[in-house]
Amino acid sequence: MIRNILENSIKTALWELKIDKSNPVINLEHPEDLSHGDYSTNIAMVLAKQVAQNPRELAEKIVAEIKERLPKEISKIEVAGPGFINFYLSPEFFVLQNKEILKVGKKFGLNKNLKGERTIIEYTDPNPFKEFHIGHLVPNSIGESVATILEANGAKVMRACYQGDLGLHIAKNIWAILKDNSIKDFQKKTLNEKVNYLGKMYAKGAEVYENPQGNEKKEIEELNKKIYEKSEKEINKIYEWGRKVSLEYFDSIYKVLGTKFDRLFFESETQELGRQIVEKNIGKVFEKSNGAIIFKGENYGLHTRVFINSEGIPTYEAKDLGLAKKKYDFYHYDKSLIVTGNEQKEYTKVMLKAMSFVFPEFAEKTKVITNGFLSLSSGKMSSRTGKVVPATSLITDTENRVIEKMTARDINEKEKKEIAQKIAVGALKYSILKQVNGKDIVFDFDKSLSFEGDSGPYLQYSYARAKSILRKAKEERVKSRFDPSQIKSQFDWASINILEKLLYRFPEIVERAGNEYSPHYIATYLIELASSFNSFYATGKIVDKKDAESSYKVALTEAFSIVLKNGLNLLGIQAPEKM
RNA sequence: GCCCUUGUAGUUCAAUGGAUAGAACAGAGCUCUUCUAAGGCUUUGAUGUAGGUUCGAUUCCUGCCAGGGGCACCA
Numbered sequence: 186m187i188r189n190i191l192e193n194s195i196k197t198a199l200w201e202l203k204i205d206k207s208n209p210v211i212n213l214e215h216p217e218d219l220s221h222g223d224y225s226t227n228i229a230m231v232l233a234k235q236v237a238q239n240p241r242e243l244a245e246k247i248v249a250e251i252k253e254r255l256p257k258e259i260s261k262i263e264v265a266g267p268g269f270i271n272f273y274l275s276p277e278f279f280v281l282q283n284k285e286i287l288k289v290g291k292k293f294g295l296n297k298n299l300k301g302e303r304t305i306i307e308y309t310d311p312n313p314f315k316e317f318h319i320g321h322l323v324p325n326s327i328g329e330s331v332a333t334i335l336e337a338n339g340a341k342v343m344r345a346c347y348q349g350d351l352g353l354h355i356a357k358n359i360w361a362i363l364k365d366n367s368i369k370d371f372q373k374k375t376l377n378e379k380v381n382y383l384g385k386m387y388a389k390g391a392e393v394y395e396n397p398q399g400n401e402k403k404e405i406e407e408l409n410k411k412i413y414e415k416s417e418k419e420i421n422k423i424y425e426w427g428r429k430v431s432l433e434y435f436d437s438i439y440k441v442l443g444t445k446f447d448r449l450f451f452e453s454e455t456q457e458l459g460r461q462i463v464e465k466n467i468g469k470v471f472e473k474s475n476g477a478i479i480f481k482g483e484n485y486g487l488h489t490r491v492f493i494n495s496e497g498i499p500t501y502e503a504k505d506l507g508l509a510k511k512k513y514d515f516y517h518y519d520k521s522l523i524v525t526g527n528e529q530k531e532y533t534k535v536m537l538k539a540m541s542f543v544f545p546e547f548a549e550k551t552k553v554i555t556n557g558f559l560s561l562s563s564g565k566m567s568s569r570t571g572k573v574v575p576a577t578s579l580i581t582d583t584e585n586r587v588i589e590k591m592t593a594r595d596i597n598e599k600e601k602k603e604i605a606q607k608i609a610v611g612a613l614k615y616s617i618l619k620q621v622n623g624k625d626i627v628f629d630f631d632k633s634l635s636f637e638g639d640s641g642p643y644l645q646y647s648y649a650r651a652k653s654i655l656r657k658a659k660e661e662r663v664k665s666r667f668d669p670s671q672i673k674s675q676f677d678w679a680s681i682n683i684l685e686k687l688l689y690r691f692p693e694i695v696e697r698a699g700n701e702y703s704p705h706y707i708a709t710y711l712i713e714l715a716s717s718f719n720s721f722y723a724t725g726k727i728v729d730k731k732d733a734e735s736s737y738k739v740a741l742t743e744a745f746s747i748v749l750k751n752g753l754n755l756l757g758i759q760a761p762e763k764m
Numbered sequence: 765g766c767c768c769u770u771g772u773a774g775u776u777c778a779a780u781g782g783a784u785a786g787a788a789c790a791g792a793g794c795u796c797u798u799c800u801a802a803g804g805c806u807u808u809g810a811u812g813u814a815g816g817u818u819c820g821a822u823u824c825c826u827g828c829c830a831g832g833g834g835c836a837c838c839a
Contacts, residue, residue, distance in 0.1 A: 217779080217786065227782060230819070240819075266783045267819070312839075349839060452839090477837050487835090488767075494837035501839050531768060531834040555769095558832085590802070608802095620777065623769085625832070627776065629789090636802050638788035639777070646802050654799045661799095697780080709778060712787075723795090723804040742799095763800080 186692060188213055190256050191224055191272060198250035199228075204236050219686060222263070222271030230268040240268030274686075282689040283667045286744040294695045294751050299340035305516045306332050306342060308524035309444070312349040313431035314358045316384055317438055318573040320526070323556045323626065326617040328524040329444050329757045330704040331554065337755060338699035343516050347450045347508060350428055356409035357390030358383065359423050360401070363408075365389075368423065376437065379430045384575075413498075438576060442610060443757050450511060452504050459507030460499040462543055463492045470542040482535040490535050505536050509547045521551045522702070527623060530555050554702050557625035559617070583609035586634045587642075596763065604761045608642050611758040615641030618756050619708040639712055641758055644749065647715035648760045650722065651746040658728045658739045665740035680721040684741060687714045691748050695755065704756055711752045718745045 192211045199209070209231060216225045229244035236243065244264040251262060260275035286293045308328020311317045332342045362368050365386060371379055393401045411417050412424055432449075439445065463471055463478055471478050476495030480502070482488045492503040499507075512521060525533065533553045541548035561574065587605040596604065612633050617626055619639065636642035658665075690710070698706040727738045753760045 212780075212782095214780070214782085216783075218783075221783070225783090230782075233819080269783070310839095352839070354839080474836080479836060482835095486767080489836055491837040496837080498837090500837065504839095526833095527769075528833055529839090532839095534768085594800085616776090624777090625770085629776065632776070632789060635789075640788080640802090642802065643788090646800080650800055650803080657799045701780095705778085709787085712778095716787085719803060720805085722799085726798060728799055764802080 187258055187274070187278065187689070188224070188693060190258060191226075194251050194254070194256055194259075195226060195228060195247070195270075197254070198247045199232075201250050201253075202246060204232060215690065216269075216271065219683060221265060221269070222261075223274045223686060224272040226270050226272075227268070229264075229270060233268065244268045244270050279685040279689065280667050283685065283740065283744050286688060286747055287665060287667070287740065290747055291751065293747060294691045294755075295337050295339070296692060296696060297339040298696060299335060299338045299699065302340045302519045303517060304335055304340045304342050304520040304522060305345055305512050305518040306335075306522040306524065307345045307347050307450075307512075308332075310347050310349075310525070311435055312352075312354060313428050313435075314350075314355045314383060315387060315431075316573050317435055317576050319559050319561070319576050319579050319628075320573070322442075322576050322579075322613060323559050323617050324524040324526070325442055325444060326614045326757060327554065327556050327622060327704065328522075329442070330614075330618055330707075330755060331522065331524070331702050333757060334695065334698050334702075334704060334707070334755050337695050340520075340699075343448065343518070344444070344446045345448050345450060345512065346446045348452070350451045350453050351413065351456065352452070353394075353405070353409055354387070354391075355424070355427070356405045356412055357394050358387045358427065359390075359412065359420060360405045360408050361386035361390035361393070362423055362427070363420075368426070376430070376433055380434045383427055383430060441580060441606065442614075443759070448515060450508060455504040455507035455511055456499050457507070458510060459503035459505070460493060462506045462510065463499065463503045466543055470539060480535065480539040482538060485538050487535045487538060488531065490532070492539070502532075502536055502539070506540060506543060509540060509544060509551065513544075513547055519550060521547065522554055523551065524554045524556060527555045527557055527625075529553075552702075555623045557620070557623055559626045559628055561628050561630060580606075580609055580613065582630075583612060583634060587612075590636070591764070594764070604764050607759040607761050608636075608645060608764060611641035611645055611753075612636065613641075614756060614758050615644070615708060618704040619712075621705055622703060642764075644711055644715050644753060644758070645760055645764060647718055648746060648749050648753070649762060649764045651718065651742050651749070652762045654722075654727050654742050655739070655746065658742075661728055661730055663728050663730060663735050663739050665743045666736040667740050668737065680717065680724050681738070681741060683717045684714075684721050684745065687717055688744055688748055691752065694752075698755070707752050707755050711749060711756075714745070714752070715749060718742075718749075 191213055195211050209228065211226060211228060212231070213224050213226050216222055229247055230240045233240035233243050241264060248262050248264055248270055258274055258278040259272055261273035263271050265271050306328055309321055309325040311321050328344070332344050336342050371382055390405065394405055408420070411420055415421055467473065467478060471480050471492055477491045478493040479489055479491050482490060490502050491500055493499050509521070512518065523533070530553070537548050537551060537553070540551070584605045587608045588601060591601055591605065594601070613628070616628055616633050620626060633640060636646070687710075694706050694710045698704060721741075726732070727735065727742055729735045750760045
């Protein structure tokens, strides 16, 4: 990459000037203002004090040294401001880069930094028998995107989902089903109807548990034990039925969201293992307290948590230890990522601390990515009985709005529906991924659906537009061609210039997003890229047989469409050819 | 009470310790005999507060103010 060439160039200069003793980190950034060049380094300002020189003078010396062996990719170097060294890339460099994009296509942006690294990433984690709500969309979008980004950086990624198929929430649900007794009627109904039924029953059970009229609380707790022990056939049957319905339902949502898990983990398989791990380490890591087995996080500036409760049942904490082992046995990971809500942050610290004693090798490899809370800004969502908004209803509501917007388009109804779904999901995913991980997200229903500016549909629209141009170019037989001889005339075009100056950066963005597990770098980059393309688009015709520069413009449009599509793919957003 | 976290235009978000703090929406004003106007172009407007470190602070440190989360038998 060009970045490395510049870095080496600077290092050599420092070495020649005999000021490389401390082996400084070369900080190369893209100045925000393009008139400050394509790359800029502050190295002279950083070193000025060390070598007791004026930063600008030092910068001049470094520049003189670099000029001695100027890489061909650089057309100009200058010292600016308080001592920045600015590099300007040459027109030839951009032509070569553009050619490269057309040549490697789908693979443009990929690298092998993480080659051979096995990463398991756990995300989404809905609980069977409960609603898949809008809160699940956040870790799902982030997890799926991070997984894809890591793959783009060369890692081998295993997508995992961990689900609570045990516990009180299920007892509440089944308790209500038993009372209701209309489950027989549901065997032949649609998946949606079954899911709605489960939802209703859960709401009922949860309500009764919170505000019991009589003995309900105790009944539910006893039922919980029975479910756990699998002691009653009828209950087992309902349990299996509900679990199956839930999982089928989740699958149908994953299909829409574009997630495919390689492995589902369940609490029912981590529980026993978790218990054994904790029990084996009583006295060493864990201790007994009030009949429970706890980990004293307080000793490490954290808080104390129960791993096995006084009933002898392993809690989530213990199960998580079992899960770490299960995951390792299954995948032998080098890195284990867990995407989970902010509210779990403190918890994961305690759990990881405990893990660092039990499985130091796993704890070291584990990293938690936290995600924020998604709320809807307006009360425009059709209000439902429950407090949680199901993910599917948000998606379909969004879809309907998209279809409304598409009435004027000349696209058949069936296709329209498919496209609308891609746009709806894209709008949601983008509004989640454009932000730094861990920050709360306010989804403004109206704003995100207006599809203007900083949005997923804006990116999709830009892509569809580029594709439309390329279709026309094909019809008119204007071929994509980057020819260095065209450079001179092209270079007056400010908008082309900006587009080119952004295109070549994509691989750097992919690398950074991978290093920091942060899809938002991709999102903000793509907006800037699409915006520069749209400006370019507005300056005049791209496809024009009579225009000698047309083939260059078409080629640039093609390069743009490739980079945008590759970027959208990293966000898990589909790019329709037309919309 | 202790711990974590967040405060940037009217609103929703950016900004590896760097240059004039970027966008988008909303507001004001332009722009379709042209390849998708879901677009483009002008324009108004912001770092919670008080200190400190630094050549340089939205970024690091401390206090205060204001949100959010967590603090033993839920997940």
